[in-house]
Amino acid sequence: xxxxxxxxxxxxxxxxxxxxxxxxxxxxxxxxxxxxxxxxxxxxxxxxxxxxxxxxxxxxxxxxxxxxxxxxxxxxxxxxxxxxxxxxxxxxxxxxxxxxxxxxxxxxxxxxxxxxxxxxxxxxxxxxxxxxxxxxxxxxxxxxxxxxxxxxxxxxxxxxxxxxxxxxxxxxxxxxxxxxxxxxxxxx
Amino acid sequence: xxxxxxxxxxxxxxxxxxxxxxxxxxxxxxxxxxxxxxxxxxxxxxxxxxxxxxxxxxxxxxxxxxxxxxxxxxxxxxxxxxxxxxxxxxxxxxxxxxxxxxxxxxxxxxxxxxxxxxxxxxxxxxxxxxxxxxxxxxxxxxxxxxxxxxxxxxxxxxxxxxxxxx
Numbered sequence: 001x002x003x004x005x006x007x008x009x010x011x012x013x014x015x016x017x018x019x020x021x022x023x024x025x026x027x028x029x030x031x032x033x034x035x036x037x038x039x040x041x042x043x044x045x046x047x048x049x050x051x052x053x054x055x056x057x058x059x060x061x062x063x064x065x066x067x068x069x070x071x072x073x074x075x076x077x078x079x080x081x082x083x084x085x086x087x088x089x090x091x092x093x094x095x096x097x098x099x100x101x102x103x104x105x106x107x108x109x110x111x112x113x114x115x116x117x118x119x120x121x122x123x124x125x126x127x128x129x130x131x132x133x134x135x136x137x138x139x140x141x142x143x144x145x146x147x148x149x150x151x152x153x154x155x156x157x158x159x160x161x162x163x164x165x166x167x168x169x170x171x172x173x174x175x176x177x178x179x180x181x182x183x184x185x186x187x188x
Numbered sequence: 189x190x191x192x193x194x195x196x197x198x199x200x201x202x203x204x205x206x207x208x209x210x211x212x213x214x215x216x217x218x219x220x221x222x223x224x225x226x227x228x229x230x231x232x233x234x235x236x237x238x239x240x241x242x243x244x245x246x247x248x249x250x251x252x253x254x255x256x257x258x259x260x261x262x263x264x265x266x267x268x269x270x271x272x273x274x275x276x277x278x279x280x281x282x283x284x285x286x287x288x289x290x291x292x293x294x295x296x297x298x299x300x301x302x303x304x305x306x307x308x309x310x311x312x313x314x315x316x317x318x319x320x321x322x323x324x325x326x327x328x329x330x331x332x333x334x335x336x337x338x339x340x341x342x343x344x345x346x347x348x349x350x351x352x353x354x
Contacts, residue, residue, distance in 0.1 A: 083260065085279055087311045117261045117277070140265040140352075148266055151338020152307055170337050171308060 048147060049164040054079070054156065055145040059113075059136035062123050067111065067134050070162065075109045076184045077158040078177075079146075081138065083115045084125045086152040088171045093129050095174050099181065100133045107160070107188045108181065113138040115149055159184050225279075227312040227332075230319050236301060236331040242348045245270065251299060253331070258287060258318040259304035267339065269303065270349035278304065278318030287318055288325070296326045303332065305339030 049055070054077070058068045069077070080096055082089035093112075100110045112135035114122035119137050126135050143149035146156070157166040157180055166180050244253060256275035257264050264274045276286030291300070300322065304314040315332050322330045335342045344350050 083306070085260065085277070085313050086307050087313070088307060115260065115262050138262070140262055143262065143266045148340060148344065150263060150267055150340030150344055151305060169341070171311075 048167055049156070050167055052164055054158045054162050054164050057142055057145065059138075059142075061134040061136050062126055063134070065134065067136055069111075069158075072109050072111075073162050074160050075107050076160060076181065076188055077156075078108065078110045078181060079156040079158060080110060080112045081115055081143075081146070081149050081152060081154040082112060083152055084121045085116070089153040090125075090129070091171075092153055092155070092174060093131065095178075097130065097132050099178065103181065103185060106185045108185060109133070111136070113142065115143065115152060157181060157184060160188055225313065225316045225320075227309050227315045229316050230332050234319070234331055235334040237334055238342055238346065238348065241269070241301060241333055242346075245349060253299040253301040254294075255301045255303065256287065256290065256318075257304065258283065258302050259306040259312075259314045263306060263339065265352070265354055267344055267350045267352055269333075269339075269343060270351045272303070272351075274354075275302075275318075278302075278314035278316070278321075283314075284317060284321055287321060291322065291325065291327070294327075297329055298327065299329045299331075300327060301331050301333055303335060303339075305333075305335040305343065307338065309334065309336055 054069060056069050058066060061067050078096065078099070080089075080092070082093065084090075096110045096112075099108060110133035112126070112131060112133060114126075114135060115138045116122040122135070122137065138149070146154075151170065153168075153170065153172075155168040155172070155177060156164055157168075157177070159165050165184060166177075168177055241253075241255075244251070245255075252271075255269050255272040257268050257272050258275050258278040260277060261274055264272075268274070273290070275290050276283030278284060278287070291298070294300075302315055302318050302322070304312050304318075306312060306314065312335075319330060319332050
């Protein structure tokens, strides 16, 4: 039987019971693998800070003001970990400036945490980008408090009760962040 | 004769148009050769996947690479590949000097693996210049760890060996 005939037999003929069984088994394996992956993903999600109290920190910002995270209780906080060497961060930051202006009166507070090794370069870029929100320097201790900042950009949304509601790791569609931010502000 | 001339001219015009459009598309959308400082400029033959490096680190034998992190020190202090050394940020002149000093006395056949993991691969400003420096210094066995997103998701979360500290 040539290849064309084989194909015709498969298409036109009644499926062989053994073939049906093999097909069903494969689908079963696939579904089981998907279920296992979903469980692992759910486990990873619970291992993050989402749903937990945002770790408290106190730092001095670039203007010399003391920033205690707990002082922003009652506001929705967008916590932005960034660095001057992170091109994706610099794509996001102008939007954060705009959101601080637009949603600030509704209770939003953006806080920037620079993960640069050199504060001078972070300070310089903050001025250049005209950041209208407090920016503090981070370090490995603060990074570890927030689950390890092992790649940027990294953004957290914290609700008015100080609970972390969302984590955005890597390049994220800004509309997605804004949508969740607005949802939190609506509940605010 | 006249018809032939028109055909030839028309063909040349169409080819010129296609060439111009091709050039324009490449320059607009960045499909041309990437700049030398970009991670994308590193030949794919020089890339090493995380699982391959993990195997190398666990293998018995003498062919273990010297693993150098060429990104942010703050990220290095939080977590780095077990046994890796910090060698300076590849995007900074001071960082490249630190790397140059670290490898200056090594034989040029030394197996070196560079990595960063600060950002998505195409956005990493560090590995491209660091790789170029080692090439310019004559190193012939340099690989760059391909980290698609960041060190957290592509190394730490996979359970590969990690150390903390300076």
